Amino acid sequence: MVFKVLYQENIQEAPVREETKTMYVEANSKREVREKLxxxxxxxxxxxxxxxxxxxxxxxxxxxxxxxx
Known part of the structure; x- marks a missing residue:
């Protein structure tokens, strides 16, 4: 399965919608995606x-x- 991940590059800063990035990851579950990242x-x-x-x-x-x- 392929998952679309929406994320901010810096965990220390407050999220800003305009800085949201997208990544596509192949995994078996959402949990596996989070573990890989x-x-x-x-x-x-x-x-x-x-x-x-x-x-x-x-x-x-x-x-x-x-x-x-």
Whole structure:
């Protein structure tokens, strides 16, 4: 499964919507995504499992890249 992760790069700062970044991660569950990212200083806002249709839509973006963790 592929998950879309919305996050802020600096956990020490207050979240600002305009600075939210997106990452795509392959994992078996939301919990596994969070475990894979635990060593990074990210403020994870939301982890969303992508359906096949949503994944196909996201893949059309030039910025789409599944992170290899």
């Amino acid at each position: 635990a060593d990074r200083p990210y403020n994870i806002e939301h982890v969303q499992e992508l359906s096949e249709a949503h994944l196909a839509y996201e893949q059309q973006s030039d910025d789409f890249k599944v992170e290899n963790l």
